[in-house]
Amino acid sequence: METHPGYYTELVEKSTGKYSLATEEIERDLHRSMPEHPAFQNELGIAALRRVLTAYAFRNPTIGYCQAMNIVTSVLLLYGSEEEAFWLLVALCERMLPDYYNTRVVGALVDQGIFEELTRDFLPQLSEKMQDLGVISSISLSWFLTLFLSVMPFESAVVIVDCFFYEGIKVILQVALAVLDANMEQLLGCSDEGEAMTVLGRYLDNVVNKQSVSPPIPHLHALLTSGDDPPVEVDIFELLKVSYEKFSSLRAEDIEQMRFKQRLKVIQSLEDTAKRSVVRAIPVDIGFSIEELEDLYMVFKVTAQSQGRTPS
Structure with missing residues (x-):
């Protein structure tokens, strides 16, 4: 925060009034964040939560917004200013809990x-x-x-x-x-x-x-x-x-090593699931066995990645 003076205010100004899938999801969750707490039973608290979540979604469109971010952010706002809550959310999403808040969690x-x-x-x-x-x-x-x-x-x-x-x-x-x-x-x-x-x-x-x-x-x-x-x-x-x-x-050091090993397993598992879904979506009467289709999928994937494209 100290090394980026004015950054949060600028993000709020740029993101205000902008519509996206993230802002739609944020609006849907605002009143479900901490409904039992007095701070979020009025528009003042809700508006602050909206600004922080929208500013973050604008800063990091790769993550955008994910359910659970609203609950954590509402608590951060109880103990700090909007700008402080924003930077704590940055630390949470980008360093302390890497890749937690995305579509595949x-x-x-x-x-x-x-x-x-x-x-x-x-x-x-x-x-x-x-x-x-x-x-x-x-x-x-x-x-x-x-x-x-x-x-x-x-x-x-x-x-x-x-x-x-x-x-x-x-x-x-x-x-x-x-x-x-x-x-x-x-x-x-x-x-x-x-x-x-x-x-x-x-x-x-x-x-x-x-x-x-x-x-x-x-x-x-x-x-x-x-x-x-x-x-x-x-x-x-x-x-x-x-x-x-x-x-x-x-x-902490051991956990980070375990995270590295587990990440490889998780990514491989997600890729295998995606591969099976693609193969099942292909008509069965095209003259290829399942094993041949899986091999073709991997060839297409490697080729696309080598060209800097995302395989679809």
Whole structure:
């Protein structure tokens, strides 16, 4: 921000009144960002959120806008000016959570792979069960993309956001492992994904911040998933303490190396899926076998890339 004086203001001026798919999606999500918070129950807060999201979409059209950016940005606006929130969003999208906020959420899929690997290493007893239930993908997209803001009471989630800006994705992975560890017995007894997500959802709904001086903000998800049993409150600071004590061997350098390896796997998997979709779309009576069509696809792809074009 200090090295780009006036940059945000200029972006706001250039993007105001401009229409795109991103601005259409932003308008649709503005009132769904943090509807329970007073700051976004009036046009003043909504207008600020609109300006920051639109300015970022204008700065980085490759990303544009992705759901979850609105939730994170609304929290950034509560703790800083519009310009500060904008630059924190830049850091988040372009450095701290690379490739998270795009149409294929590649970055989130990469960290999902890392989380699966860490679950095997740290919680082997639970790992196979989680794979069978198919819960890991749901966790990575709802917990990681919003930094727990969409699944935990506001006063508790912002503590995790604080830690995230200090130490990066390491904290999110640690807390996610700690949540699984705390619910291991119940998760091992679950019969399907819905039951497992209900167990985890109820636990996260009752993570409280006892040090908060502001009145608690009602959590809509908690009201929808409340069970018959009285909730057991979990102190956010105790959860963080446990996450550091049990999973302190996680290092930022190791995570970046794991990200590199997982990224290759994710890209290959996405390409394989795209290749199969193209092959299935071709009529079957053209005289080629499936294997020959796959080979042709790869030839066309390599040729297009060598010419600086995107294969379609």
